[in-house]
Amino acid sequence: MSEPATPVVVSLPPVLDLQAAEPLRAELMALRGRPLTLDASQVTRLGGLCLQVLMSARKMWAEDGLNLTVEQQSSVFSEQLAAFGEPELQFEA
Known part of the structure; x- marks a missing residue:
């Protein structure tokens, strides 16, 4: 079995x-x-359309069985992500 890709x-x-x-x-x-x-x-700013792009990518990566993580979230990114109000919108590192 091959090692996971970096x-x-x-x-x-x-x-x-x-x-x-x-x-x-x-x-x-x-x-x-x-x-x-x-x-x-x-x-410094997270708009709704880019959030949709990120959520769509997260779903596609999950369907492909691959990891998609968000690291080093700025405080603004985290706050604006939370402001959309859905717990499933949270990305886990």
Whole structure:
């Protein structure tokens, strides 16, 4: 049996708004099939559309049996994620 692949680390941009949604989606889809770690340490704004992109990616990675984690969450990222009000929206590192 082969060893698990080392996760690819993607640093999320500071502003995850409407304009960031499509580039984020494209970047994540290009990495599909590989374990992924998202670095959220620089996030200063998390908009609803980018959150949908992240949630969709989390679901696809789970369906593929791969890990998708969010590490080093900025306080703003964590607060804005929690403000959407759904416990299942929480990412576990």
